[in-house]
Amino acid sequence: xxxxxxxxxxxxxxxxxxxxxxxxxxxxxxxxxxxxxxxxxxxxxxxxxxxxxxxxxxxxxxxxxxxxxxxxxxxxxxxxxxxxxxxxxxxxxxxxxxxxxxxxxxxxxxxxxxxxxxxxxxxxxxxxxxxxxxxxxxxxxxxxxxxxxxxxxxxxxxxxxxxxxxxxxxxxxxxxxxxxxxxxxxxxxxxxxxxxxxxxxxxxxxxxxxxxxxxxxxxxxxxxxxxxxxxxxxxxxxxxxxxxxxxxxxxxxxxxxxxxxxxxxxxxxxxxxxxxxxxxxxxxxxxxxxxxxxxxxxxxxxxxxxxxx
Numbered sequence: 267x268x269x270x271x272x273x274x275x276x277x278x279x280x281x282x283x284x285x286x287x288x289x290x291x292x293x294x295x296x297x298x299x300x301x302x303x304x305x306x307x308x309x310x311x312x313x314x315x316x317x318x319x320x321x322x323x324x325x326x327x328x329x330x331x332x333x334x335x336x337x338x339x340x341x342x343x344x345x346x347x348x349x350x351x352x353x354x355x356x357x358x359x360x361x362x363x364x365x366x367x368x369x370x371x372x373x374x375x376x377x378x379x380x381x382x383x384x385x386x387x388x389x390x391x392x393x394x395x396x397x398x399x400x401x402x403x404x405x406x407x408x409x410x411x412x413x414x415x416x417x418x419x420x421x422x423x424x425x426x427x428x429x430x431x432x433x434x435x436x437x438x439x440x441x442x443x444x445x446x447x448x449x450x451x452x453x454x455x456x457x458x459x460x461x462x463x464x465x466x467x468x469x470x471x472x473x474x475x476x477x478x479x480x481x482x483x484x485x486x487x488x489x490x491x492x493x494x495x496x497x498x499x500x501x502x503x504x505x506x507x508x509x510x511x512x513x514x515x516x517x518x519x520x521x522x523x524x525x526x527x528x529x530x531x532x533x534x535x536x537x538x539x540x541x542x543x544x545x546x547x548x549x550x551x552x553x554x555x556x557x558x559x560x561x562x563x564x565x566x567x568x569x570x571x572x573x574x575x
Contacts, residue, residue: 298429302334306395306421307433310402311388312414314440318388319412323405325378326419329367331398341398343376348516350531351399364418366519367401369505372478381405395421402438414438449499452525453484453506455492459515459532471509472528476502 308326312319329344330351338351347370354360370376379400382390403416415438423434455470457463469487472494473480481504486492498504506526511517520527 300332300334300336300397300422300430301432302332302397304397304422304432305393306397308392308395308400308419308421309433309435310384310390310392311435311437312384312390312440313388313437314412314442318384318386319440320384320386320388322384322388322390323381324384324390325381325403325405326392326395327367327371327376327401327403328379328396328398329401331396338399342379343374348511349518350516360418362518362520364401364416365521366517367418368403368416369475369507369519371401371403372475372505373473373480373507397421402436412440412442414440449497449524450495451498451504452493452495453486454525454527455486456527456529458529465512465514465532466530467512470512470528470530473507473509475505475507478503478505 310324312322312324327344328342329340330338331341332338339345340347340349340351344367349363349366351363354363379395380392382392384390399418399420401416402419404413417438419434419436421434422430422432425431453472453474455472457466459465469485472484472486474482474484474496476498484494486494504526506519506528508517508519508528508530512530514533515530516533518529518531520529
């Protein structure tokens with residue numbers, strides 16, 4: 267009986283690990299070829315606990331497309347940015363891409379692909395969308411009582427039969443705002459270039475934006491331990507972008523609570539974005555394999571003990 271329960275635990279553990287797979291995995295697992303020339307629809311439902319959030323403006327930005335060979339590439343105004351969108355393995359890494367795209371949209375005043383408003387049911391529909399990845403955001407989230415964090419949606423979606431659904435529906439998680447609480451914000455530069463650290467510049471330039479408006483230009487270097495901190499409150503919205511990204515580097519921005527991490531990866535290391543501090547896929551995998559070994563060892567000893575008796 268104990269072995270049976272242990273087997274159930276093992277299955278649940280492995281399922282939780284495999285559930286971290288991303289759209290990149292879905293691309294290769296579909297039962298049909300994706301039609302990259304077909305236009306798609308995206309439907310958003312904004313509601314919480316049965317209450318619809320009506321008359322809310324939603325903007326979507328088409329930042330990456332999908333080619334016939336399943337390669338993902340930056341598109342439109344985003345094509346020249348040093349973002350790496352291929353080789354991504356987990357939803358956490360897609361979240362990091364989202365938190366990288368967003369600040370540059372604000373800083374550079376990029377144009378949304380389209381904008382719509384939710385109706386009385388809290389629903390908004392976007393049609394005639396090219397296949398690809400979209401950054402979704404509320405245009406006035408800072409003053410809204412109920413809001414959702416920006417996220418990435420892709421069209422088409424994958425249906426339960428393994429085929430493509432060119433009319434995708436999304437239910438973003440709506441959250442309620444709380445009152446302002448003083449806190450310390452921190453922006454930190456991280457490096458991922460073990461092959462040749464001599465390419466690193468002596469300092470890098472960061473622009474800070476407060477509620478969508480330019481606030482301050484700072485420089486990070488070894489002299490300040492590549493870190494800068496300031497006081498604010500959690501009702502404020504702060505974003506940061508790196509200006510003049512070093513040649514042969516990509517940039518990735520991770521936001522973890524009140525901490526912003528800006529990672530420069532050497533081109534040779536940028537195929538897969540670096541691990542963030544909230545999710546470590548390889549560590550989860552190692553944990554799962556270790557758990558499997560312990561379970562099998564425990565089961566073997568229990569069974570061996572019974573035979574010995």
